[in-house]
Amino acid sequence: MLDVRKLAALREIAAHGSFSAAARRLNYSQSAISQQVAQLEREVGTLLIERRGRRIRLTPAGQALADRAGPILRDLREAEAELEAITGLRRGTLRLTAFASAAATVVPPAVARFRAGHPGVAIAMTIADSGAALSQVANGEADIAIINKSDTFAADRAVAISGLLDDPMRVALPLGHRLAERQSLRLADLSAEPWLLATSSSCADWEVFATACRRAGFEPTIAFRHDDYLALQGLVAAGLGVALLPDLATASVRDDIVLRPLEPRGPVRHVTAVMMAGNCQSPTVGAMLEALRDSAAAYCPAICAAG
Secondary structure, eight states: OOOHHHHHHHHHHHHHSSHHHHHHHHTOOHHHHHHHHHHHHHHHTSOOEEEETTEEEEOHHHHHHHHHHHHHHHHHHHHHHHHHHHHOTTSOEEEEEEOHHHHHTTHHHHHHHHHHHOTTSEEEEEEOOHHHHHHHHHTTSOSEEEEEEOTTOOOOTTEEEEEEEEEEEEEEEETTOTTTTOSSBOGGGGTTSEEEEOOSTTSOOHHHHHHHHHHTTOOOEEEEEOSOHHHHHHHHHTTSOEEEEEGGGOSSOOTTEEEEOBTTTOOEEEEEEEEEGGGGGOHHHHHHHHHHHHHHHHHHHHHHHHO
16 A cells, blocks of 8 residues: 555655655655655656656656545545544644735734644644645645635635635825825826736735726736835835735835725725635634634724724
């Protein structure tokens, strides 16, 4: 019978393209990953990975086995969840992934609350944009993903979703901007402005923003795209354009820029927890979801007040 750990190693190599990346993902040394693959090749009696200098490539047999490994590992996680539902919240590991601004705001209080109530359960957390986080859940690499759900998001039947909060996007202007004294703005007021926008899927959905601009009668001019919100603040302060920033990413705001809401209601990030449908029965997942909802609720008054 094939060893699950060796299958996991092969799958990570296939997904990330190197032994070193697989080692980081699985918390092993690179030599341990190499040994597991070598042992797996001996067990199946064929070459699984071709090494060409520093580059590697899966053989047809290796690719076929890696493809099969994903569903196998997901089935094992579901079996673990069923057993956990019987044994309760006494041990194990909860794997959580979240986009950066949620990981800096909503997630830490939830993790602290969960850990205080369930000290026997370890928590492994990674930061990933929403697309990668969804893939981690689908591939069995994460139990819960915190994502930015766009208005057009369609959940796969295999996953369950739980809304946490709506995170409004606001316009950042340089302090001396001609519109900085206004308490709220319309998109039409900004039709001539160059825009500074983020690029990742954890930011405002581009189509939602672009459609809103077209309804306001203009096509937005994009001056810069950057995924670092502090960098966007700096570009705004230098007068290079106006930016669209989510509230969760503005816990620290420069004193040479101002944030203004868009009227009527501007683009919003729907912060949502996603998990495999079978994991919903897990006490561990359920307890973390409760902690995440409470943490999100604590942020809602501040967000609403900012509007």
